[in-house]
Amino acid sequence: MAKPLPVSPLAPAQFPEMPVIEGVTFASVEAGVRYAGRKDVMLALLAPGSAVAGVFTRSATRSAPVLDCQKKLGGAGDEAAAILVNAGNSNAFTGKRGDASVAAITEAVARAAGLPQDRVFTSSTGVIGEPLPHDRIIDVIDQLIAGQDAGAINDAARAIMTTDTYPKGAARSLEIDGRTVQIAGFAKGSGMIAPDMATMLVYIFTDAACAQPKLQAMLADLTDLTFNCITVDSDTSTSDTLLLVATGASGVDVADNAAFEEALFEVMMDLAHQVVRDGEGATKFVQIDVTGAASDAEAHTHAMAIANSPLVKTAIAGEDPNWGRVVMAIGKSGAQADRDRITIRFGDTLVAENGWVHPDYQEADAAAHMEGDHIAIAVDLGIGDGKKRVWTCDLTHGYIDINADYRS
């Protein structure tokens, strides 16, 4: 990057306090993959017995590391494992050479850490279509292993950033049967965000115990409620990866445990919201509720049509309660709608009802809501019981600046 981007005005006040997750250690170093003067590779080592679950982009042009991770998931978790992530180059659309880069890196990590190669998971994020200089990563593996530290998760969250303007972390702890279970995760993502099964890069660790198939099912369910409900720009990454590691070190089995699932949901939702809040050029965090749809799936289609509409997003940037553009987005979505049953609210203000502007509507009320940095748009279709809530950000000059001037 030519120059650092200013931190998003929607960034959290600070990076959260992150707990140590027993069974996981981290290290991050500067390998110079693309960026200079910053750490750009992180390695996490996972204790024997760790279960690893993952969800990934469904892009037809997904990256070499994604394809490699998908092959390796689901195996028995008796042995130790590792996750290596680099920023600056996504190793996507790099053909057979991309596959060879993944093989070289995972083989080198396996040898240096004494692991089976099929327990080494990698991700790469950054520019698409350029060869990954994997030797630069292999050269720092010994340094990454020597530097392992259970408390180094914050540096790991920073090492995977690309156009992100702040590192994204979230953690929860809960008591189960008198014992404490910890969950901590981090994410990166700012543009090319319209996740399809996962988001950009997310890594979540817990010391809970859980059989891999149960962990995988829980992750897939929660992904549909969190990362699959956010969008920045409707563009789906080639590299979306979410890995969830359960080390089991707490001795608490959380299979089918509702309290654990709720805590994991909170961590995932928190990280998903942080990705939206760091949407390229974002100045407004936008929640869109669709109710009264023919089904939940139809509600999702409508909500995403609104969330991805450039005209809705630029109106929000301009603090214009332009509900006509919301109507337009509903109309084009392809999902069922009846013009004369649509109700629309901006914040607490009832704007339109029965297919037309409400007689008591005062534009000043909705305009006041638009001046804040948390915008709520609620649409009721009046057709059925389907509903969905999604999140996005506005579309501003900042997005153009970032994407017309930088190569990502």
Add this chain to the structure above:
Amino acid sequence: MAKPLPVSPLAPAQFPEMPVIEGVTFASVEAGVRYAGRKDVMLALLAPGSAVAGVFTRSATRSAPVLDCQKKLGGAGDEAAAILVNAGNSNAFTGKRGDASVAAITEAVARAAGLPQDRVFTSSTGVIGEPLPHDRIIDVIDQLIAGQDAGAINDAARAIMTTDTYPKGAARSLEIDGRTVQIAGFAKGSGMIAPDMATMLVYIFTDAACAQPKLQAMLADLTDLTFNCITVDSDTSTSDTLLLVATGASGVDVADNAAFEEALFEVMMDLAHQVVRDGEGATKFVQIDVTGAASDAEAHTHAMAIANSPLVKTAIAGEDPNWGRVVMAIGKSGAQADRDRITIRFGDTLVAENGWVHPDYQEADAAAHMEGDHIAIAVDLGIGDGKKRVWTCDLTHGYIDINADYRS
């Protein structure tokens, strides 16, 4: 609008010479629907026997005038007819009051011009969701009828503009069986352009004769090759309307006439390209070819995914030959692709082949192409025989300026 927008740098040098179409007259006046100091309503009167064909948006929230036109199409064409169009207010999402406005206007035109009401077609374009002040239109109908002039098509093309920065016209004439047939049309459209069966507003007139069902079928086929292959911002209007009028005054029947169909295609393509060239904020005219897809429909899906990707469009604005983003768009489109068979060209430069950058690729070659204002991106998927060509523009600060600052 607060101030006039600068004319698009992609605008044609001048409005074309438009022929008189025997059987059609025009008038345009200032009714003050929303804009002041400009003509904003046009009325075309069509001779008895004129066949009227039309295609319209498939939006579920389509406007009252669109619904009214759809009801009226296909009737016998023995009587005279009229088309009235206003700019500044789209009469969309205006509930029963919107339907009443259409009824009031069409009744008034029918009475003043001595036509059956079901031969009066209207369109409205502009802000969505505000009541149409139809009395202002009814007040000028006598003036519109008194001012009818066969040579006043240029003013009509100007009267329907909203965020357009130039009027859009196209014409062709051809000899059939020793007689001359004329075709002339005009269009408006600049944003909210992702036509679905039609584009914003387009009116095309010919003195050819053609039975309405044949004319309708020809129009639908050509729409799929022209207006349904353009996009500015992926947002589909609630008001898209394309009306084609054949007055029959030339005495030449063009049903199943390939030369006429080719000339009509050229007029439609010309107008569709002019809409893209006036895309809000556009600085580059972009042609996207997809070949080697599993089917033409799949090629269309891929081409539109590329054409609508904010990341592809901002890269073009930044004159960056960022083919990685093209790969991303192919991957997310949902249509079939095999990463390792994809070939990509920017202009004449072969950028990528067999799923990776070509060994002889020099970025300077592609970068030079990107500096022009006509960009050609060609993708071959290497799977089948499906192909499609679509057109779009880049995504610039101008789009944000127009849509964050103005209500449309």
